[in-house]
Amino acid sequence: MRFRFARLPMAFALFALVALAALPWLATPYMVDLTTKIMIMAIFALSLELLVGGTGLVSFGHAAYFGVAAYAAALLAPKYDAASLPLLFAIAVLAAGAYALVVGALVLRTRGIYFIMVTLAFAQMAYYIFHDTKVGGGSDGVYLNIKPELTILGWKPFNLDNGLHFYFFTLVLLAAVFVFLTLLLRSRFGCALAGIRVNETRMRAAGFPTYSYKLAAFVLAGMLAGVAGFLFAAKDGFVNPELLSWHQSGAVLLMVILGGAGRLHGAVVGAFALTLLQEAFASEAIFGSFAKHWQLLLGATIILAVALLPEGLTGVADEIRAWRLRRRDAGQSAGATDA
Amino acid sequence: MREVLLRATAISKTFGGLIAVDNVSLELRRGEIHALIGTNGAGKSTLINVLTGELRGANGRVELDGQDISAWPQHRRARAGLGRSYQRTNIFPGFTVFENCRLAAQAGHQRPWSLAQAAGRCAVSGGAAQRALRLAGLEGHEHRLAGIMAHGQQRQLEIAMCLATAPRVLLLDEPLAGMGAEETVRMLELLQGLQADHAILLVEHDMDAVFRVSSQVTVMVDGKVLASAAPEAIRANPAVQQAYLGGAQ
Ligand SMILES: Nc1ncnc2c1ncn2[C@@H]1O[C@H](COP(=O)(O)OP(=O)(O)OP(=O)(O)O)[C@@H](O)[C@H]1O
């Protein structure tokens, strides 16, 4: 059988799932903890990829929904009791979705560079609400002291205090989000979003209410960012305004671009690549005293990567496929003129 | 008298100080090809944009099947049966020819909530796309990328995408421009075939084609209707000859 590039993302996903499931038996606890953090960021990046690659909406304020969910979880959990996991999860995700609905209804009336600016402005607004008022403990943040628990008729299938359990809980959610988005992007909804990305005027002329489609995508992306935000709050048991900062919005956008916008697995690869690069450059074991300047090294590396790989890390296979399609097509039209 | 599908009454549209469409009224009947001719900048495309709701802020009234749709957004008018093609090819260049049409057809069968079914397996939109491609003469090109097809084929695709949405009223903005002689003949035959159960507005510069297929011709100059009558009467109209036909030929 001929090698099919179209199967590559599927193969990648299966391989990644197996590797991630096996990791705890091969790696140190530090690495397991780091990978948990990266998987949370991967969910966050996947949620943004629905907007950037799926719909063509470059949001520069996506941290707001991550942060709102994290704060909702920390603030609404009972102080001296374990919260119900499904309930707290639903509240956090719905809070993120509600904020995305309000923001989306307004920002989706703008386009291009204005859209980028306005999404940033709304995220900054949320940041200052948590930073400068007492609702979320100001710049000190708030703690989520007791991890939420899942209890089914008195039985507790897992315990999130256990790092390994938390690791697998995150992995299952990452896989679920990935499968959900894969199905969504193949469905009529996803194809309509792709059409809006390429040519919104034509979509409207065909009869699609494009504003409603974009708003639905925006809210969905906010809710999925909320899944990541909830996990973040539950993992470290601590949230602060920096979760909503533009650094965080920029980092997740960078993950999507570095991994390759337009491909779901790009978001996952981007989350791993950016976090691991950051870890490596900041490690004194590798870079000695120069590790102090890790941000400089990281910046230079990212500029280089984006310049050399405009389609991102995962774009290489797609570029080969597009090239083969063009070659086949050129052969066909040459044949047609001969005849 | 044949049934009026689309009626436009006293349509005006200005851009800043420029009056692009000035008090234009028009009726499109089922079974008729209504040609709209006029010099460059006469306001033909602007009129189509107002009728479809792509341009907002126009004066006048648009009725579909006797119902006032002036306040409806573009997508709602499209789903009610108003189809259009663009003067400047307006497709999805990175998608295949088939997906261009399938996506257009999907507008009539949207179901965004059915996430489990892949769009490519939607038989309704797939079938409609295949029919539209056959009508427009693009069979056999389904899997090519739309953006790298020859200009004439992209013009055919433009029509196929309009047909894929199964409209009852066709507003075609210079569909023949850029098509080869063979495709032009084919397209005119297609329009004559569609005529029976569609109302068609045909904006066109090719006078031979216009006089051959149309049953009504409206001439626009500087945003206004100069004359509207049967083709023979238009040909004989001295004002039209002076303002338009004389200069063009
Ligand atoms: N979006 C716009 N903003 C400003 N002016 C516009 C706009 N669209 C069209 N116009 C102007 O309105 C007038 C009518 O343009 P329109 O495109 O409707 O003419 P047309 O009859 O379709 O011409 P052609 O035969 O060249 O296609 C022109 O003077 C044009 O410059």
Ligand SMILES: [Mg+2]
């Ligand atoms: Mg025009």
